Amino acid sequence: MDRNRDLSKQIAGLHTMLSKTMGSNTKVILIDDTAEHAGPFCAITGLTTAVVDASECDMSFIEDVANFTIPAGTTIYGKFASIELDSGSVLAYYA
8 A cells, every 4th residue: 555655756756856857737648558559659757667569659750669667767868659658667758
């Protein structure tokens, strides 16, 4: 129970921080499954260590793209048309 409360506080803190950075109208979704999620997204924050399945994501603007890991607590920025995870959970910020 305490773990869920701590995770909720972390999510709220990350959302507050990124909303200040990107604007208060930023829409955020939790991704914790292996389905493809359509963007476009401008940032992804790892809530737990997450493996992004690049073969199922539209990142055609990158040559030789490979699966990559987002460590827990790390935010990456970029242009992501879609996101699909192999494992873990992330917050994805719509562009």
